Amino acid sequence: MDVLAIDGGNPIRPADRPLPSATDPAGRTFGPEEEAAAVRVLRSGMLSGVWGSEVPALTTQFAQLVGSPHAVACSSGTAALHLAVAAVDPDPGDEIILPPISDMGTVAPVIAQNAVPVFADVDPATGNIDPSSVAALIGPRTRAVIAVHLFGKPAAVERLRAITDRAGITLIEDCAQAYLAPVRPGEPDGPLVGTVGQLGCFSLQQYKHVTTGDGGLVTTADPELAARMRRFADKGWPRETGERAYLSFALNYRMTELVAAVAREQLRKLPGVVERRRVTAAEATKRLAGLTGLGLPADIGDHVYWYYPLLVEGLDEAGLARYAAALSAEGVPAVGGYLARPLYAEPVLREARTYGTSGYPLRDRAGYPDGLCPVAEDLVYRRLVVVPWNENYTAADVDDIAAAIAKVHAAVAP
Numbered sequence: 001m002d003v004l005a006i007d008g009g010n011p012i013r014p015a016d017r018p019l020p021s022a023t024d025p026a027g028r029t030f031g032p033e034e035e036a037a038a039v040r041v042l043r044s045g046m047l048s049g050v051w052g053s054e055v056p057a058l059t060t061q062f063a064q065l066v067g068s069p070h071a072v073a074c075s076s077g078t079a080a081l082h083l084a085v086a087a088v089d090p091d092p093g094d095e096i097i098l099p100p101i102s103d104m105g106t107v108a109p110v111i112a113q114n115a116v117p118v119f120a121d122v123d124p125a126t127g128n129i130d131p132s133s134v135a136a137l138i139g140p141r142t143r144a145v146i147a148v149h150l151f152g153k154p155a156a157v158e159r160l161r162a163i164t165d166r167a168g169i170t171l172i173e174d175c176a177q178a179y180l181a182p183v184r185p186g187e188p189d190g191p192l193v194g195t196v197g198q199l200g201c202f203s204l205q206q207y208k209h210v211t212t213g214d215g216g217l218v219t220t221a222d223p224e225l226a227a228r229m230r231r232f233a234d235k236g237w238p239r240e241t242g243e244r245a246y247l248s249f250a251l252n253y254r255m256t257e258l259v260a261a262v263a264r265e266q267l268r269k270l271p272g273v274v275e276r277r278r279v280t281a282a283e284a285t286k287r288l289a290g291l292t293g294l295g296l297p298a299d300i301g302d303h304v305y306w307y308y309p310l311l312v313e314g315l316d317e318a319g320l321a322r323y324a325a326a327l328s329a330e331g332v333p334a335v336g337g338y339l340a341r342p343l344y345a346e347p348v349l350r351e352a353r354t355y356g357t358s359g360y361p362l363r364d365r366a367g368y369p370d371g372l373c374p375v376a377e378d379l380v381y382r383r384l385v386v387v388p389w390n391e392n393y394t395a396a397d398v399d400d401i402a403a404a405i406a407k408v409h410a411a412v413a414p
Contacts (some may be wrong), residue, residue, distance in 0.1 A: 004411050005369070006322075006329035012332025012404040019401070020392040021333075024205045027390045029210070029269045036037035038259035047257050049073065052258035059217070060203075066180075068195050068219035073260060074233045076204025077176045078105035079217035079253040080216030081146070083229040084172045084199040086250070087220075090115040090143040093361055096145040097137050099129040100342035100376045105203075106146055106174050107343055111354055115143065117346045118362050121373040127309070127384065128155035129336075130375070135163050144170040149193050151305040152277075153297065153384065157183060157196040159315070164197075171197035177306035179209045180274045185301035194219045204259070209268035209273050209306065209391075212259045236358060242316055246318045275304040276391040279400050284308065287402035293413050294405075295383075307338075307386040314414035317381050323412045324385050330404035334387050337380040344368035 003009030020027035041047060041054060047056035049406035052233050054333065055073050063071035074080050090096065092114040098106055100119045110117045120133040129152045134145055146252030146331065148153040157173060164171040175181075179202065194200025207408045220226050231238055236250035276343070287298050295311030297303055312323055324336035349368050352359030371377070387401065 001405055005331075005407065006326045006330065010024070011329060012407060013332045013400045015331065017331070019332065019397055020390045022211070022388065024192055025394055029273060029391065030243070031264065033261050033265040033268070037265050038258055041257045041261045044257075045214055048390065049255045049257050049260060050194045050234070052257035052260075054264065055255050058255075058260040058264050058267075061267055064218050065267060065270070066192055068200065069221045070219065070223060072220075072229040073255040074216040074218065074229075074253040075255055075259075076214045076253075077106075077201065077205055077208075077216045078108060080201040080203065080218045081106060081172070081174060082109035082251075083216075083232050083253065085113050085115070085144070085187045086108040086199050087199065087225045087228040088144045088170050088172070089228075089306050093141065093217065094143045095139065095141045095223045096144045097129075097134055097142060099127075099148050099295050100373050101127045101149075101150060101339060101346050101380065102174065102343060102348065103176070104348070105146055105176075107349070111361065112145075116141075116359050117140070117344075117349070117374075119342070119368065119373055120340040121375045122379070123156075124252060124375050124379070125295070125311070126150065126153050126155075127376070127379055128153060129160070129162055131156050131159040133373075134160060138163070138167045138169070143169065144172055146172045146174055147197065148174040148176075149181060150388075151297075151309050152178045152181060153299070154178060154181045154183055154193050154302050157193065161196050161379050167183060169350060170199065173197040173200040175200050175202035176205070176208060178304055178344045179270055181304045182302050194220070199378075200223060204263055204266070205265050207306075207388075208366055209277070209304070210263070210264065210270050212262045215259045215263055216253075217254055218263040249301040255310060273302050273391040276393075277389055278303070279397075280393045281308055281389060283395070283398050284402050287398070291406060291409050294409055303388040309338075310385040310387065311379075311383050312385055312409070312413055315382050315384065315412075319386065319412065319414075320382055323325075323408060326408045326412055327385070327387070330408060332387060332401050332404040334385055337384050338386045339380050342373060342376050342380055344372055345370070390406055
């Protein structure tokens with residue numbers, strides 16, 4: 001057996017040949033188109049999206065691409081989720097159900113609107129929110145469910161929409177990791193993520209399929225929800241009326257013209273980005289199929305591969321950490337568990353570090369104990385290893401990634 005690089009052996013991928021990464025030019029799709037877009041805005045003298053032309057053009061372009069009647073632009077993916085939660089308009093102390101495996105940006109808008117995050121467990125094969133767990137948690141104060149399409153794999157949003165419709169509550173989709181993912185594989189004209197729920201939230205952060213550094217978009221078929229979100233992103237100002245008025249409490253989450261101009265060029269490249277990720281991920285899966293005790297991405301023609309998730313059986317916490325560290329030492333960046341802990345175990349929630357010393361709206365809750373979502377905890381602490389994926393991987397890159405996973409799996413897995 002080859003000696004692992006972490007133990008002094010030779011790495012599969014030496015440090016002087018790093019894989020393309022979302023943090024360097026080799027792993028991004030920036031080109032002269034984005035440069036020209038930025039120059040165009042600068043030369044126009046108008047950088048504000050309030051009076052410019054790029055932001056409205058972007059929202060039109062994005063709505064058409066996703067297949068939604070309306071899209072609203074904002075300053076980040078977290079802002080997009082805040083717009084969606086604000087559009088739902090929960091009363092203080094109302095509940096919103098969401099999964100514990102995601103970015104804190106999924107949770108923070110709930111608390112910002114004085115609502116209570118309620119965590120549903122997840123599917124053991126995908127990490128996506130489990131509709132059965134959601135159904136069991138819906139109560140008289142539930143106002144919405146947030147479904148995260150984790151790592152590029154669509155959640156069961158059609159089942160969730162049926163559940164939420166019966167309960168008379170709203171379904172919000174967090175699509176930050178799943179651009180252009182089909183909800184019904186095999187139906188090329190079927191719905192994409194972001195169009196099944198009443199609201200679909202997207203991120204343009206540095207690591208996403210396409211990027212402007214930061215930026216966000218929200219889709220909806222409901223013109224009233226779209227109007228609420230535009231106003232919430234603009235201090236409650238109904239600019240369409242021509243009157244300077246502030247109709248409700250709101251913040252400033254406006255997108256700039258520079259961001260929108262770059263985003264428009266990135267969106268033109270998005271279908272190609274998604275297709276290249278899918279092709280190389282399929283090749284990796286073919287190479288890794290048959291490794292005992294290794295679960296590969298649950299792809300039935302719907303995965304768009306923000307990350308390439310692995311499920312390793314038989315590890316404990318120390319073994320999971322070693323598996324990820326050994327992969328990274330072989331030159332394939334990897335993170336064990338994706339998160340350090342489920343979101344409900346983070347200090348901000350466990351210790352109710354919210355509004356001053358009030359702890360509102362969390363202090364009156366029973367808390368978020370260990371064991372709250374056992375499937376999620378099993379994934380985070382013992383089974384899940386994630387490998388970043390990139391549209392610019394070559395066949396040689398995929399060869400090295402597959403070889404590194406096979407090498408580490410043979411040495412570390414039980």
